[in-house]
Amino acid sequence: MQLYCxxxxxxxxxxxxxxxxxxxxxxxxNGDFCLVAEIPYMQAEMLKELFADNDIPCTExxxxxxxxxxxxxxxxxxxxxxxxxxxxxxxxxxxxxxFNGTPEEPPKPRELLLHHVYRHFKxxxxxxxxxxxxxxxxxxxxxxxxxxxxxxxxxxxxEMFLSQVDREKYPDAMQEYRFEPVDEEHPEESE
Ligand SMILES: [Zn+2]
Numbered sequence: 423m424q425l426y427c428x429x430x431x432x433x434x435x436x437x438x439x440x441x442x443x444x445x446x447x448x449x450x451x452n453g454d455f456c457l458v459a460e461i462p463y464m465q466a467e468m469l470k471e472l473f474a475d476n477d478i479p480c481t482e483x484x485x486x487x488x489x490x491x492x493x494x495x496x497x498x499x500x501x502x503x504x505x506x507x508x509x510x511x512x513x514x515x516x517x518x519x520x521f522n523g524t525p526e527e528p529p530k531p532r533e534l535l536l537h538h539v540y541r542h543f544k545x546x547x548x549x550x551x552x553x554x555x556x557x558x559x560x561x562x563x564x565x566x567x568x569x570x571x572x573x574x575x576x577x578x579x580x581e582m583f584l585s586q587v588d589r590e591k592y593p594d595a596m597q598e599y600r601f602e603p604v605d606e607e608h609p610e611e612s613e
Contacts, residue, residue, distance in 0.1 A: 426450035432457040442593035455504035458513050466501035478509045540601040543587045
């Protein structure tokens, strides 16, 4: 039987939550809100309507605030949807049927996109300006600019820039990678 992690609002298999490493797991109760899906904002809006049509209560956690979404577009944010434990199976069926067993979205390319805006997992937006080489180690560094505050210029090893979020340190991070490219406003237009 699966156990419930209160930190992650999620059902997990082991005695330890694989995401936050918590051992304080317990048997799920009917009112516990459980994670159904982490999906892009637009898809979440549709799934919420589907849940509402089927009388499934639903709560959500979104990473970007309304102000940021107004600025950079609604296709940027990802949303986590939660439903009560006693409705989870039904909600999961609806979710699977809705997305027809296809992946949520195409796999993200992990090559670096120059002159592209990236979102840090804590929410800040950065412009990748270029890649520089360390004179002594030949290691490649990403040169990137803060798009808020003092708009200062930063460097970070490219390998680290493209790496995944440390889940043990940041169990609640809303994205898989440390920096993720922000969708273009018109992704259907190719060059
Ligand atoms: Zn957890």
